[in-house]
Amino acid sequence: MNSVRTALSRPVTLVSVVFIVLIFCACLAAPLIAPYSPIDPDPRNALQLPSGAHWLGTDVLGRDILTRLLYGGRIGLFGPVWAVSVAALIGVPAGLIAGYRQGWVDSLASRTMDILLAVPGIIILLTVVSIFGRNTWLTMSVLGVLMSPNFMLLVRGETIALSRELFVDAARASGSRGSRIMLRQLLPNLVSPIIVQYSLAFAIALLIGAGLGFLGLSEPPPTPSWGGMIQEAAQEYGRAPWLIFPSGGIITLVAVAFNLAGAGLRDASTERGVSRTIRAPKQALAVADGTTGGAEDVSTEATTGATGDGAELLTVRGLSVGFATGSAITEVISRVDLTISPGEKVALVGESGSGKSVTALAILGLLPGSGSLLGGSVRFDGMELTTLPERQQARLRGKRIAFISQDPMLALDPCFTVMSQLSEIVRGHHGLGAAAARRRVLELLAAVGLPNPEAIARQFPFQLSGGMAQRVAIAIAISGDPDFLIADEPTTALDVTTQAEILDLLRDLAASRGLAVLLVTHDFGVVADFCDRAVVMYAGQIVETGTVEEIFADPSHPYTAILLQADPHRAEVGKELPALPGQVPLPRDWPQGCRLAERCPLATAACAEQPVELIEVVPGHRSRCIRLAALKAGQHV
Amino acid sequence: MLRIVLRRLLQSIPIGLIVLVGTFILIRVGGGDPTATILGISATAEQRAELRETLGLNDPLFTQLLRYVGEVFTGDFGDSYVSKRPVVAVLLQALPVTLSVTLLAVTVAFIVGIPLGILAARRGGVTDRVIQSSTVLFMAIPGFWLALMLMVGFAVRLRWFPTSGYVAFERDALGWIQHVTLPVVALCSAAVAALCLQTRARFVDIFDQDFIRTLRAAGVPTRSIVFRHALKNAGGTIVTVGGLQFIGLLGGVMFVEQVFALPGIGRIAVQAATQHDFPILQGIVVVLMVLVVITNLVVEIARAAVNPKVRLA
Numbered sequence: 031m032n033s034v035r036t037a038l039s040r041p042v043t044l045v046s047v048v049f050i051v052l053i054f055c056a057c058l059a060a061p062l063i064a065p066y067s068p069i070d071p072d073p074r075n076a077l078q079l080p081s082g083a084h085w086l087g088t089d090v091l092g093r094d095i096l097t098r099l100l101y102g103g104r105i106g107l108f109g110p111v112w113a114v115s116v117a118a119l120i121g122v123p124a125g126l127i128a129g130y131r132q133g134w135v136d137s138l139a140s141r142t143m144d145i146l147l148a149v150p151g152i153i154i155l156l157t158v159v160s161i162f163g164r165n166t167w168l169t170m171s172v173l174g175v176l177m178s179p180n181f182m183l184l185v186r187g188e189t190i191a192l193s194r195e196l197f198v199d200a201a202r203a204s205g206s207r208g209s210r211i212m213l214r215q216l217l218p219n220l221v222s223p224i225i226v227q228y229s230l231a232f233a234i235a236l237l238i239g240a241g242l243g244f245l246g247l248s249e250p251p252p253t254p255s256w257g258g259m260i261q262e263a264a265q266e267y268g269r270a271p272w273l274i275f276p277s278g279g280i281i282t283l284v285a286v287a288f289n290l291a292g293a294g295l296r297d298a299s300t301e302r303g304v305s306r307t308i309r310a311p312k313q314a315l316a317v318a319d320g321t322t323g324g325a326e327d328v329s330t331e332a333t334t335g336a337t338g339d340g341a342e343l344l345t346v347r348g349l350s351v352g353f354a355t356g357s358a359i360t361e362v363i364s365r366v367d368l369t370i371s372p373g374e375k376v377a378l379v380g381e382s383g384s385g386k387s388v389t390a391l392a393i394l395g396l397l398p399g400s401g402s403l404l405g406g407s408v409r410f411d412g413m414e415l416t417t418l419p420e421r422q423q424a425r426l427r428g429k430r431i432a433f434i435s436q437d438p439m440l441a442l443d444p445c446f447t448v449m450s451q452l453s454e455i456v457r458g459h460h461g462l463g464a465a466a467a468r469r470r471v472l473e474l475l476a477a478v479g480l481p482n483p484e485a486i487a488r489q490f491p492f493q494l495s496g497g498m499a500q501r502v503a504i505a506i507a508i509s510g511d512p513d514f515l516i517a518d519e520p521t522t523a524l525d526v527t528t529q530a531e532i533l534d535l536l537r538d539l540a541a542s543r544g545l546a547v548l549l550v551t552h553d554f555g556v557v558a559d560f561c562d563r564a565v566v567m568y569a570g571q572i573v574e575t576g577t578v579e580e581i582f583a584d585p586s587h588p589y590t591a592i593l594l595q596a597d598p599h600r601a602e603v604g605k606e607l608p609a610l611p612g613q614v615p616l617p618r619d620w621p622q623g624c625r626l627a628e629r630c631p632l633a634t635a636a637c638a639e640q641p642v643e644l645i646e647v648v649p650g651h652r653s654r655c656i657r658l659a660a661l662k663a664g665q666h667v
Numbered sequence: 668m669l670r671i672v673l674r675r676l677l678q679s680i681p682i683g684l685i686v687l688v689g690t691f692i693l694i695r696v697g698g699g700d701p702t703a704t705i706l707g708i709s710a711t712a713e714q715r716a717e718l719r720e721t722l723g724l725n726d727p728l729f730t731q732l733l734r735y736v737g738e739v740f741t742g743d744f745g746d747s748y749v750s751k752r753p754v755v756a757v758l759l760q761a762l763p764v765t766l767s768v769t770l771l772a773v774t775v776a777f778i779v780g781i782p783l784g785i786l787a788a789r790r791g792g793v794t795d796r797v798i799q800s801s802t803v804l805f806m807a808i809p810g811f812w813l814a815l816m817l818m819v820g821f822a823v824r825l826r827w828f829p830t831s832g833y834v835a836f837e838r839d840a841l842g843w844i845q846h847v848t849l850p851v852v853a854l855c856s857a858a859v860a861a862l863c864l865q866t867r868a869r870f871v872d873i874f875d876q877d878f879i880r881t882l883r884a885a886g887v888p889t890r891s892i893v894f895r896h897a898l899k900n901a902g903g904t905i906v907t908v909g910g911l912q913f914i915g916l917l918g919g920v921m922f923v924e925q926v927f928a929l930p931g932i933g934r935i936a937v938q939a940a941t942q943h944d945f946p947i948l949q950g951i952v953v954v955l956m957v958l959v960v961i962t963n964l965v966v967e968i969a970r971a972a973v974n975p976k977v978r979l980a
């Protein structure tokens with residue numbers, strides 16, 4: 031019911047509902063408020079245009095149109111109300127029982143609904159009228175039966191989904207009776223979708239009811255009905271074209287109002303649903319200790335990736351990104367600085383909500399629709415990307431800057447074979463002919479270690495395993511011979527063995543092609559294993575940056591320190607440790623002072639006072655903490 | 668693929684039979700004595716008794732039912748009570764009219780609705796809001812009322828089109844176009860709106876997906892992303908919605924035919940309903956069910972053609 035309140039807080043929905051209520055009340059109160067008689071003719075005043083005496087004019091018999099509209103609403107509105115109520119009274123219980131009991135009850139109900147759906151509705155209605163005469167309530171009952179599958183299918187689906195949720199199981203286990211569960215537990219959860227369906231179905235029933243009236247198959251004259259009034263107007267269009275507007279107009283307005291009200295409520299309840307259930311999976315930081323095999327690589331490699339030698343490939347300065355929520359813009363990345371030299375492998379580490387992926391997408395120029403750059407610069411090989419026209423950015427993408435995303439099963443277009451999507455990309459990069467492109471694709475697939483490229487090329491993405499799909503995605507990434515690769519959690523969605531293989535492949539490719547890599551990850555094991563330098567992010571800010579060797583040996587921010595101090599024996603690549611209690615605060619809750627203050631064991635009152643700046647600890651190693659001395663003094667974190 | 672088609676066909680036979688039997692019983696039990704309709708009120712009791720005998724109305728209901736179903740399967744729907752012409756002949760004459768209008772309307776819906784939906788999804792902002800508001804309006808306007816306004820405006824006032832009637836395409840192509848234009852516009856507007864809305868929703872959805880980002884990151888031009896990749900991914904939804912809309916049009920066309928006095932299935936149905944001409948109504952039920960089955964099959968095949976997951980399943 032809360033979604034009803036959410037929906038009503040929007041002006042459009044509110045206006046629609048108020049309009050609906052007013053129209054219903056006016057038609058119910060017709061005898062009290064209507065200025066004339068709906069039936070008695072007044073030939074002297076026939077076919078008048080709107081005037082003070084007749085606000086909407088008069089019809090061919092001199093009857094007041096407004097009066098007839100008000101009375102006609104009794105059939106025009108309550109006919110559909112009846113039809114949709116019948117549909118709901120049949121469909122809702124049938125759907126509940128079918129969805130809850132399953133088995134043969136479900137099959138029987140579903141087959142019955144299949145039959146009702148196959149029936150050509152309008153013709154059946156015509157037949158019924160032909161047999162039983164013009165009886166609106168009977169016709170509308172039949173229409174209700176024909177519309178009941180809409181409710182049944184909806185309720186059945188929702189019931190099955192809800193039954194899988196815990197509370198029904200719990201009620202079942204505690205021995206509640208089925209009918210009780212259905213009424214007490216399931217039905218209340220179905221109220222919103224049923225109201226949505228009711229209002230959308232109402233609009234349809236309204237149009238069909240009016241149509242029958244128009245065909246002269248509703249109540250016989252002189253009883254007014256909206257459809258019948260259009261029919262009467264149609265006979266006079268030569269003399270009084272005005273007449274077709276009031277009746278058709280009111281039907282349209284009511285149908286619009288019901289559609290808008292239904293859509294408003296649906297949007298409100300799905301939004302609530304999204305915020306309730308579909309959250310991004312939380313990533314805790316994974317930690318590697320400094321003594322395992324992975325970190326030994328670091329000590330040798332870290333020195334080679336020297337920083338600040340003046341030949342940076344990528345320089346990010348003061349990058350800020352915001353997301354629009356409603357009319358407000360919330361900052362999610364605050365003044366991020368980043369440099370990457372050719373061939374260097376840099377990790378961007380953080381929990382989910384730290385802003386690391388958004389940073390990567392902002393560099394690529396592929397922020398999702400509601401995101402926008404708030405400031406800063408992204409220079410790549412001397413070009414300023416933030417001001418580069420989209421067309422030229424697109425030319426850089428793939429050819430100079432490539433991208434690999436997290437879930438390989440979602441990263442490839444499911445409707446095209448590996449060959450057809452790769453060859454399109456290859457042809458775009460190199461302007462090859464079809465045959466040459468084919469050869470190049472097969473070379474690429476072999477280069478990323480796929481056995482039997484010919485067979486893989488013929489597959490659709492959903493026919494591949496996760497590891498194979500990620501190799502295809504890597505093949506796409508290297509197809510344009512880029513010099514910079516952004517990899518967003520490239521191993522997270524894979525199983526542990528495959529993770530190691532993919533990481534090895536990336537390492538080999540980076541080495542043989544001299545690729546610079548920005549690796550976005552939440553996994554310190556991967557950082558130790560793969561990268562030269564690390565940039566640790568928290569709540570949209572960089573909190574520490576330095577070579578991997580230094581960060582592991584001498585973490586200079588409480589956040590990093592805590593993560594790395596966690597029990598080393600439990601730490602390995604891919605294993606996640608919930609190292610800090612709590613989670614990253616939402617952007618709108620970011621404090622003025624240090625954003626870690628709430629979770630930091632070293633926090634003092636001073637920490638919360640003002641924004642903390644990033645300071646250089648030793649050359650090339652920076653940290654955003656005012657209590658560095660305390661940290662270095664070994665105060666317990 | 669072939670298996671899907673065959674299964675669909677086999678599934679629709681029992682459903683069709685049940686509907687057929689249902690309408691037969693409804694009409695025989697509730698419809699009263701057809702001899703009054705056939706012979707008129709002036710007929711004598713003997714004449715009517717004789718006719719009852721020849722029509723087999725004195726047989727048990729079940730025998731009549733079996734006979735009727737058997738006849739339907741051999742393509743014999745009996746004779747009209749009123750005009751005495753065979754139902755099949757009447758329907759065959761009316762079908763091209765109805766199909767002209769509905770097929771054209773659904774084609775227009777595809778041609779106009781899909782690009783509008785893509786435009787709304789890609790442009791966003793004011794364009795999106797204007798398009799969305801118009802779809803809400805056009806889905807709410809009663810088709811026959813729109814038909815009436817179009818007729819008064821363009822046929823009566825401006826005289827650009829004839830107000831009523833129909834000319835077969837083979838006889839006079841230009842005349843055919845003139846006669847069907849307004850009905851098609853009136854009929855398709857709601858379907859255009861529905862297709863536009865669904866295409867828009869699907870495109871917004873697809874553009875949120877990872878593979879679009881992969882393509883953009885690989886430098887694939889926007890034109891190809893929209894019209895090759897996104898459109899193909901949206902294809903399944905679009906043809907499904909299109910099929911449902913076509914089925915809806917088969918109902919809506921009844922009203923529009925009435926406005927423009929098009930001699931199609933709908934006009935015949937309304938006439939039959941007022942004249943209690945049950946064989947015609949029953950025949951139309953069968954014809955419409957067959958059209959629905961065919962539509963669903965076409966949708967199924969089209970879905971398999973665009974979506975490899977359906978095809979390979």
Ligand code: SF4
Nearest residue numbers: 624627630637655656
């Ligand atoms: S500034 Fe204060 S709260 Fe922030 S990390 Fe340092 S000690 Fe912790």
